[in-house]
Amino acid sequence: MVKGQDRADWTLSFDARALRMIEHVGAIAHAHARKVGVCGEIAGDSRGARILAGLGVDAIGVATARFAKVKRSLRDATMDDCRGVARARAVASRAPTRPLSTRPRTSRSRRT
DSSP: OOOOTTOSSGGGGGSHHHHHHHHHHHHHHHHTTOOOEEESTTTTSHHHHHHHHHTTOOEEEOOHHHHHHHHHHHHTOOHHHHHHHHHHHHHHTTSOOOOSOOSOOOOOOOOO
């Protein structure tokens, strides 16, 4: 399980590293006849759901309030559309990325 709690801004879920990780996990899981599911803010976003489908995610968990919008978005798209959105996002994400965590690092003090 990967948690996004270190990302205060949920749009960082579209970060290239996060998307590569999802794609990598999906490829390994599918090679072992396992399914991949994703829940959270990225799955509840219409564009995010299309990206996840394009990356090969088998199931998404969506909040009830967003379900109808996401369902319409996926229903109106083909798998080729979803793969295209995922590829376009990957290309757009090739720009330099910032660290996922924006919290400053603190040094540990030593006891003397």
